[in-house]
Amino acid sequence: MSEETVRAAPGTVSVAELEARGRKRRQREGTLVLGAQILLGLGLIASMYVLNATSGKLFMPRPDDVLAQSIKLWSDGTMLKALGESLTVLVFGFLLSAVTGSLGGAILGGFRPVSRVLDPYVNALNSTPGAAFIPLIIVWFGLYTEAKVVLVWNAAFFPILINTASGIANADRELVEMGRAFGARRTTLFWNVMLPDALPSILSGLRIGAAISTVGTVIAELTMAQSGLGGLLAQAGNRFQMDKYFAVVIVLMALGTAITAGLRFAERRIGAWRVTT
Amino acid sequence: MTEPLIALQHVGKLFGDGLVRALSDVSFDVRPGEFISLVGPSGCGKTTLLRIINGLITPEEGSVTVMGRKPEPGPDLAMVFQSARLLPWRTVSGNIEFALALRGHDKAERRQRALALLGAVGLRDFADAFPHQLSGGMQQRVGLARALAVEPKVLLMDEPFAALDAMTREVLRRELLQMWARRRMAIVFVTHDIDEAVYLSQRIVLLRPRPGRIDEVVDVDLPEQRWEDDPRATPAFAALRNHLWDRIHAMARDGEALEELAGAFPIESIEKPER
Numbered sequence: 001m002s003e004e005t006v007r008a009a010p011g012t013v014s015v016a017e018l019e020a021r022g023r024k025r026r027q028r029e030g031t032l033v034l035g036a037q038i039l040l041g042l043g044l045i046a047s048m049y050v051l052n053a054t055s056g057k058l059f060m061p062r063p064d065d066v067l068a069q070s071i072k073l074w075s076d077g078t079m080l081k082a083l084g085e086s087l088t089v090l091v092f093g094f095l096l097s098a099v100t101g102s103l104g105g106a107i108l109g110g111f112r113p114v115s116r117v118l119d120p121y122v123n124a125l126n127s128t129p130g131a132a133f134i135p136l137i138i139v140w141f142g143l144y145t146e147a148k149v150v151l152v153w154n155a156a157f158f159p160i161l162i163n164t165a166s167g168i169a170n171a172d173r174e175l176v177e178m179g180r181a182f183g184a185r186r187t188t189l190f191w192n193v194m195l196p197d198a199l200p201s202i203l204s205g206l207r208i209g210a211a212i213s214t215v216g217t218v219i220a221e222l223t224m225a226q227s228g229l230g231g232l233l234a235q236a237g238n239r240f241q242m243d244k245y246f247a248v249v250i251v252l253m254a255l256g257t258a259i260t261a262g263l264r265f266a267e268r269r270i271g272a273w274r275v276t277t
Numbered sequence: 278m279t280e281p282l283i284a285l286q287h288v289g290k291l292f293g294d295g296l297v298r299a300l301s302d303v304s305f306d307v308r309p310g311e312f313i314s315l316v317g318p319s320g321c322g323k324t325t326l327l328r329i330i331n332g333l334i335t336p337e338e339g340s341v342t343v344m345g346r347k348p349e350p351g352p353d354l355a356m357v358f359q360s361a362r363l364l365p366w367r368t369v370s371g372n373i374e375f376a377l378a379l380r381g382h383d384k385a386e387r388r389q390r391a392l393a394l395l396g397a398v399g400l401r402d403f404a405d406a407f408p409h410q411l412s413g414g415m416q417q418r419v420g421l422a423r424a425l426a427v428e429p430k431v432l433l434m435d436e437p438f439a440a441l442d443a444m445t446r447e448v449l450r451r452e453l454l455q456m457w458a459r460r461r462m463a464i465v466f467v468t469h470d471i472d473e474a475v476y477l478s479q480r481i482v483l484l485r486p487r488p489g490r491i492d493e494v495v496d497v498d499l500p501e502q503r504w505e506d507d508p509r510a511t512p513a514f515a516a517l518r519n520h521l522w523d524r525i526h527a528m529a530r531d532g533e534a535l536e537e538l539a540g541a542f543p544i545e546s547i548e549k550p551e552r
C-alpha cells in the first residue's frame with residue numbers, strides 16, 4: 001500500500017518526455033509538408049517542359065533556359081539595376097503611404113467629427129480604381145521616379161488609412177472605459193489603450209498596403225517611363241523573350257513573398273501577447 | 278455622525294434621448310469605510326449607479342457628491358469590473374503599473390507596488406505573465422489588485438465574482454473581507470447574489486426595476502470578521518436573507534400584475550406585425 005502511494009501513478013509522463021514527443025510530431029509533420037511542397041514544385045517544372053514540348057517556346061519557355069537567362073541577367077548587372085530602381089519606387093511609395101495613411105487613419109479613427117465629415121470623400125476616393133488616377137499623376141508629376149512614387153502612394157494609402165481608422169474607432173470599449181474609470185485622459189487613452197488595441201488592424205493594413213505597393217510599382221514602371229523590373233518585363237514581353245520574361249517574374253514573386261513574409265514576422269513579433277502557449 | 282463619503286440625492290438617469298429611464302429618485306449615503314451592497318434584479322440600474330458614482334456618466338436629475346465634490350474619475354476612486362478588463366498586451370504587473378502611472382507614481386515605485394499587490398492576491402509568480410496565460414479567477418484577482426494598488430478611498434465593484442466558479446468566488450470573498458478589514462476603504466459592491474450581499478456588507482440597498490429605484494435599505498447587523506466566524510448558518514443571517522427574498526418575490530408579483538395588465542390589451546398592438 002505505502003509502496004503504491006510513493007510510486008508515480010501509472011501512465012504519468014515527465015515533462016521532458018512530453019516535449020520530446022511534441023518535437024518529434026512537429027518534425028514529422030514538417031518533413032511531410034516540405035516533401036509535398038517539393039513534389040509540387042517538381043511537378044510544375046515538369047509541366048513547363050511538357051507545355052514547351054507540345055506548344056513551343058513562345059507558349060512556355062524551357063525551365064533550363066529560364067535559369068540560363070536568370071544567371072545572365074544577374075551576372076551582367078541588369079537585374080540588380082532594375083531591382084534597385086523598383087525598390088526605390090516601392091520603398092519610398094510604401095513609406096510615404098504608411099506614414100500618411102496611419103497618421104490620417106489615427107485622426108479619422110480618433111476624432112468622430114472628422115471621420116463623419118470626411119467619410120463620403122474617403123469612400124469615393126477609395127472606390128475609384130487606382131488606374132483612373134494615372135493620367136492625372138502623369139500630368140502633375142511627369143513620368144519619372146516622383147510620379148511612380150506618387151502612384152504607389154496613391155494605391156497603398158487607402159487600405160492603410162481605412163484599417164487604421166477602423167482599428168482605432170473600434171477599439172475595445174470596455175478597455176477604454178476601464179482606462180477612463182482609472183482617470184486616464186484622452187491622450188493617455190489614445191496611446192495606451194486605443195492604439196495598442198488597434199495595432200493588429202494597423203499592421204494588417206500595412207501588409208495589404210505593401211502587397212499593393214508591389215503591384216503599383218510594376219504598373220507604374222509599365223505605364224510611365226519604363227524602368228526597373230516592370231520595364232524589364234515589358235521589354236522581354238514585347239520581344240516575346242519568354243525565358244527572360246519568366247526570369248523577371250520569378251524575381252517579382254520572390255520580392256512580393258519576402259515583403260509579405262517580413263511584415264507577417266513583424267506582426268507576429270508585435271502581437272506576441274496574443275499567441276496562446 | 279460622520280460626513281457621508283458619497284451622497285446621492287434624488288438621482289435620476291435617462292438614456293436614449295430620454296426614452297429609457299434607468300434610474301428614478303435614488304437617494305442614499307455611503308459613510309467612510311462602509312461596505313455597502315447594491316442588490317436587485319437585472320436591469321435595475323446597478324451598473325449605471327456605479328458609473329455615476331465613478332463620474333463616468335452624469336445623471337440628468339438630482340445630485341451626487343463624492344467627498345463633497347462632483348464625482349470625477351481619479352485617484353480616490355477605483356472600479357473592479359465584472360470581467361477583468363486587463364490590457365492584453367501588457368503583463369500582469371504592467372496592468373497594475375498602468376493604473377499606478379495614472380496616479381503619477383514614478384517608474385521604480387510602480388513596479389515595486391505592483392509586485393506587493395500581486396503578492397497580496399497570491400499572484401506574485403505571475404507578474405510577468407500575460408493575461409491570457411491566466412485563468413478567469415486569476416485575471417479577476419489582477420483586476421482586484423489593480424484597484425487596490427491605487428489605494429482608493431472608494432472601491433466600486435460591479436459583480437466582480439459573478440463570472441467565477443463557486444469555489445474561487447468563496448475564496449475571493451474571504452480575501453476581500455480581510456482586505457477591507459485591514460484597509461477600511463468604502464466599498465460599493467454590486468451583486469445579484471443575496472447571500473453574498475448579506476455575507477459581505479454592512480448595509481444593503483435593494484433596488485427594484487423599471488425604472489430603477491430604491492425598494493428598501495437594510496442594515497446587516499452581523500458581527501464583523503465574518504471570514505472567521507461564518508455567519509451564514511446563524512438564524513440572524515437566515516432572517517435577513519428571508520426578508521430580502523420576500524421583498525424580491527413581492528417585486529416579481531408586481532411585475533406579474535403589470536404583465537396581466539398588458540395582457541388586457543389586444544395582442545396586435547403590442548407585438549410587431551409579421552414581416
Ligand SMILES: Nc1ncnc2c1ncn2[C@@H]1O[C@H](COP(=O)(O)OP(=O)(O)OP(=O)(O)O)[C@@H](O)[C@H]1O
Pocket residue numbers: 292293297298299318319320321322323324325326489
Ligand atoms: N448606455 C446605455 N444606453 C441606453 N440604455 C442603457 C445604457 N446603459 C444602461 N441602459 C439601460 O439602463 C437600465 C439599467 O442598466 P444597468 O446596466 O445599470 O442595469 P444593471 O442593474 O447593472 O443590470 P445587470 O444586473 O443585468 O448588470 C437598463 O434598462 C439598460 O437597458
Ligand SMILES: [Mg+2]
Pocket residue numbers: 323324325435
Ligand atoms: Mg450591471
